[in-house]
Amino acid sequence: MENLKLSDLMRKAKDAFQKNDLKTASLFFNEIIDSDPNATEAYFYLANIFHMRGELGKAVRGFNRVLELDPHHTDASISLSVILNDIGKYEEAKAVFDKANQHVKMSPQQGLAEPHVNKKFSLKHYEIAEMYGSYQRWDEALFEYNKAVGLDPDNLEIRIKVAKLYSKKGFVSKAFEELKRLKVEHPQYVPARMALGLLYYGNGNIIEAQSEWQNVISREPSHAEAQMYLQLSRTATETNISV
Numbered sequence: 503m504e505n506l507k508l509s510d511l512m513r514k515a516k517d518a519f520q521k522n523d524l525k526t527a528s529l530f531f532n533e534i535i536d537s538d539p540n541a542t543e544a545y546f547y548l549a550n551i552f553h554m555r556g557e558l559g560k561a562v563r564g565f566n567r568v569l570e571l572d573p574h575h576t577d578a579s580i581s582l583s584v585i586l587n588d589i590g591k592y593e594e595a596k597a598v599f600d601k602a603n604q605h606v607k608m609s610p611q612q613g614l615a616e617p618h619v620n621k622k623f624s625l626k627h628y629e630i631a632e633m634y635g636s637y638q639r640w641d642e643a644l645f646e647y648n649k650a651v652g653l654d655p656d657n658l659e660i661r662i663k664v665a666k667l668y669s670k671k672g673f674v675s676k677a678f679e680e681l682k683r684l685k686v687e688h689p690q691y692v693p694a695r696m697a698l699g700l701l702y703y704g705n706g707n708i709i710e711a712q713s714e715w716q717n718v719i720s721r722e723p724s725h726a727e728a729q730m731y732l733q734l735s736r737t738a739t740e741t742n743i744s745v
Contacts, residue, residue: 508534508541515547524551542571546578554633558585576602577622584626599623624654631663640671658688662697669701677701692718692725699731708735 515530528551534544549564565582568575579602586595602619631646644667651660661684669677681698688694699714712735718728 508537511537512543515544519547519551524554527551540571542568542575545571546575549578549581553581553585554629558589561585576619580619580622581626584623584630588630620653624650624652624657624660627653628657628660635667640667643667644671658684658691658694662693665697665701669704674701674705690721692722696728696731699728703731703735708738711735 511530511534515527515534518524518527518530528548531544531548531551534541535548538544545564546568549561549568552558552561552564562582562585565578565585568578569582572578579598583595583599583602586592586598599619627646627650631643631650634640634643634646644664647660647664647667650657651664654660661680665677665680665684668674668680678698678701681694681701684691684694685698695714695718699711699718702708702714703711712732715728715732715735718725719732722728
């Protein structure tokens with residue numbers, strides 16, 4: 503009966519967490535821990551909540567508690583390492599990362615160890631970049647996005663984020679460079695062409711913008727966003743001509 507109650511609490515806690523209702527999620531996770539002091543998963547989620555709130559000291563203690571209960575918890579190790587690195591404890595961060603990486607390499611999937619770990623690191627840096635961006639701290643966000651790209655070059659969405667931040671900071675030529683390179687390397691990746699079209703349009707290059715959106719439509723005829731932008735650009739051009 504107790505296990506059913508804890509299972510139900512965990513389901514409710516995760517649901518609240520997914521909805522970004524961190525206060526409710528925290529209450530549920532703490533209730534789980536009160537009933538089961540060895541609830542590793544609950545500690546892990548709580549530590550993530552502390553991290554998201556910027557309560558880094560509590561987050562560090564939370565991830566350390568997870569590792570006390572499960573020394574091979576890779577996600578907790580990576581999260582802890584990211585925080586330690588961010589607060590300047592580089593040697594501690596490296597030690598935690600190396601230990602986690604060594605464990606992954608010794609696992610049956612050892613051939614995937616480095617990419618596996620790097621993708622997890624990349625995700626954490628991406629989350630931190632998004633957090634900085636929500637507070638309009640563009641330099642820190644750009645730094646974290648670039649870290650994320652370096653660790654997971656296959657995550658093309660991050661490269662678009664980088665280009666958009668370059669543009670936001672006034673480095674338009676670097677934004678163009680990033681998106682053009684992305685388009686050449688991944689010609690089938692529609693979001694790159696959409697973003698490049700918007701950048702062209704925002705800088706008065708209407709014909710180039712229309713060309714990118716037309717290309718998208720030729721690949722995906724029902725792409726509503728490309729159709730909308732193309733129509734708007736044509737209307738704007740006609741208006742300018744008539745004036």
